[in-house]
Amino acid sequence: MPPSSLRVVYAFAREMHPKTSDVFIQYGTAGFRTKANLLEHVVYRMGLLAVIRSRVKNGRTIGIMITASHNLEPDNGVKLVDPDGEMLEQSWEEIATRLANVSDNDLESTTEQVIREVKADMSLKASVFIGMDTRYTSPRLAAAASNGVIALKGTPKELGIVTTPMLHFCVRCRNDNKYGTPTEEGYYEKIVGAFKNIRQKLPVFGEYNTTLYVDGANGVGGKKLNIIRKSLDGELDLNLYNLGGNGGKLNLNCGADFVKVSQKPPVGVEHVPFQRVASLDGDGDRLIYYFLDDKENMHLLDGDRIATLYASYITELLNTCEARDLKLGLVQTAYANGASTKYITEELKVPVTCVKTGVKHLHHAALAYDIGVYFEANGHGTVLYSQNAKNTIRKITLEGEPEQRKAAELLLNIIDITNETVGDAISDLFLVETILCARGENVRQWLAAYTDLPCRQLKVTVQDRNAISTTDAERQCTAPEGLQLKIDELVGKYANGRAFVRPSGTEDIVRVYAESDTQQEADKLAVEVSQAVFDLAGGVGNRPELPA
Numbered sequence: 200m201p202p203s204s205l206r207v208v209y210a211f212a213r214e215m216h217p218k219t220s221d222v223f224i225q226y227g228t229a230g231f232r233t234k235a236n237l238l239e240h241v242v243y244r245m246g247l248l249a250v251i252r253s254r255v256k257n258g259r260t261i262g263i264m265i266t267a268s269h270n271l272e273p274d275n276g277v278k279l280v281d282p283d284g285e286m287l288e289q290s291w292e293e294i295a296t297r298l299a300n301v302s303d304n305d306l307e308s309t310t311e312q313v314i315r316e317v318k319a320d321m322s323l324k325a326s327v328f329i330g331m332d333t334r335y336t337s338p339r340l341a342a343a344a345s346n347g348v349i350a351l352k353g354t355p356k357e358l359g360i361v362t363t364p365m366l367h368f369c370v371r372c373r374n375d376n377k378y379g380t381p382t383e384e385g386y387y388e389k390i391v392g393a394f395k396n397i398r399q400k401l402p403v404f405g406e407y408n409t410t411l412y413v414d415g416a417n418g419v420g421g422k423k424l425n426i427i428r429k430s431l432d433g434e435l436d437l438n439l440y441n442l443g444g445n446g447g448k449l450n451l452n453c454g455a456d457f458v459k460v461s462q463k464p465p466v467g468v469e470h471v472p473f474q475r476v477a478s479l480d481g482d483g484d485r486l487i488y489y490f491l492d493d494k495e496n497m498h499l500l501d502g503d504r505i506a507t508l509y510a511s512y513i514t515e516l517l518n519t520c521e522a523r524d525l526k527l528g529l530v531q532t533a534y535a536n537g538a539s540t541k542y543i544t545e546e547l548k549v550p551v552t553c554v555k556t557g558v559k560h561l562h563h564a565a566l567a568y569d570i571g572v573y574f575e576a577n578g579h580g581t582v583l584y585s586q587n588a589k590n591t592i593r594k595i596t597l598e599g600e601p602e603q604r605k606a607a608e609l610l611l612n613i614i615d616i617t618n619e620t621v622g623d624a625i626s627d628l629f630l631v632e633t634i635l636c637a638r639g640e641n642v643r644q645w646l647a648a649y650t651d652l653p654c655r656q657l658k659v660t661v662q663d664r665n666a667i668s669t670t671d672a673e674r675q676c677t678a679p680e681g682l683q684l685k686i687d688e689l690v691g692k693y694a695n696g697r698a699f700v701r702p703s704g705t706e707d708i709v710r711v712y713a714e715s716d717t718q719q720e721a722d723k724l725a726v727e728v729s730q731a732v733f734d735l736a737g738g739v740g741n742r743p744e745l746p747a
């Protein structure tokens with residue numbers, strides 16, 4: 200890149216997308232997240248970085264997604280997607296953070312330094328796909344990203360409003376045309392097409408019924424399901440709620456995160472006893488199910504449930520295929536309910552890996568298995584199939600006995616419904632519905648597999664959340680001194696007690712998780728551990744307490 204060209208970049212940045220705040224911003228669990236009005240220069244600079252990344256990857260397409268997922272409307276965020284549709288390689292997160300925080304004056308020299316460091320050949324073509332969620336601040340930010348791409352002579356393509364998983368999917372397809380067509384239509388064709396295909400083979404029977412209620416979180420996922428709904432032919436009757444408009448606010452008292460954390464039904468969804476409801480998050484990458492019983496008690500079917508449903512059904516099909524040398528494993532985080540882990544290891548006899556929070560860690564660990572199911576308890580997850588697994592299954596469809604062939608064909612359809620690039624609420628919804636239908640099960644039967652331990656999540660505000668360090672997949676706390684000892688002491692008082700704390704990577708808070716035998720005890724333990732964090736890690740504001 201001749202220096203004159205970079206000088207243009209620099210001048211353009213200062214004029215169009217100046218750095219307006221000195222607040223340090225970090226590439227966290229899912230990219231940069233903060234108030235939307237602090238993000239414009241960050242997004243512009245991620246446009247620059249995406250071009251550099253694309254060139255380092257020989258001109259393969261890189262993705263930029265503008266979203267703050269389950270956060271409320273005033274927030275926004277940006278993250279980069281690597282060529283296979285996976286999260287940005289971790290070693291580049293530090294580079295992203297550096298570039299986001301330099302002054303306008305130093306932007307030129309830092310950009311040059313990054314180009315040298317990563318040995319980008321700036322004469323190559325560069326291609327960047329940009330997607331955004333429904334936030335009113337997103338179009339402006341998407342334009343800033345495009346400007347960044349253009350400034351370094353890359354080619355941006357704006358996909359408009361898409362779910363986060365659609366952007367991941369399109370990036371993957373653009374770089375690997377065997378995976379599908381890199382458009383929203385291509386996504387429907389592959390994922391919804393495979394669902395319709397499999398439903399031809401699985402007639403509705405038993406306790407399963409095709410009516411599904413959906414809480415769209417007033418975000419993009421519900422809107423896309425509304426498009427899909429019209430193409431479904433009785434395979435699934437979707438009743439959609441919280442589609443945005445009508446005064447409903449994004450993620451406010453609705454959506455997967457609200458339902459999971461508050462353990463309450465979302466506003467805006469009609470209550471019908473025993474009706475299963477799927478709740479999506481704001482950018483359509485998380486899925487939680489729930490139902491209310493005839494006493495209006497809520498029963499949650501979270502990411503752990505979805506993971507166990509997948510693992511057990513896929514294992515069943517693999518057994519029928521007699522593809523027993525394919526190793527299936529499950530990946531969870533410390534937030535997984537203890538009862539789910541016990542069920543997976545003891546009843547399903549499937550190996551479990553526990554990793555740090557954040558999809559990138561789960562995704563990476565799942566690659567170690569032939570078939571890796573990964574899920575965060577909050578409903579973000581998918582299944583990864585190795586090439587070996589795909590080849591083996593395909594071979595059985597051609598050479599197996601009739602029963603084996605049938606199971607292998609179902610597996611191939613299931614692979615096609617799956618968005619292997621990232622957790623995807625829409626793809627997961629179709630997978631869950633497929634499995635419930637195949638088993639002729641209603642939600643009560645699904646819930647009966649195991650009983651969750653009551654749990655509680657709380658947030659504590661501290662002066663500096665980085666004062667907390669953890670180890671052992673975040674289950675043990677190494678700083679500040681004395682905090683882990685205190686947690687151990689508190690946990691010891693409770694039957695089946697478990698608790699841990701960690702700094703959030705997406706919000707300026709510390710998260711506390713506790714579980715125990717009863718809800719009252721889990722709540723009490725969570726409050727006590729929160730108080731310990733408050734006392735030992737520099738709490739600010741009010742003393743921790745349970746939400747109203």
Ligand SMILES: CC(=O)N[C@H]1[C@@H](OP(=O)(O)O)O[C@H](CO)[C@@H](O)[C@@H]1O
Pocket residue numbers: 228229268534556557558575577579702703704705706710
């Ligand atoms: C406990 C929890 O749900 N944490 C979420 C949340 O991360 P934190 O680092 O905990 O803020 O947002 C991430 C991105 O969406 C998601 O991957 C993760 O699971």
Ligand SMILES: [Mg+2]
Pocket residue numbers: 268269363480481482483484485
């Ligand atoms: Mg999300």
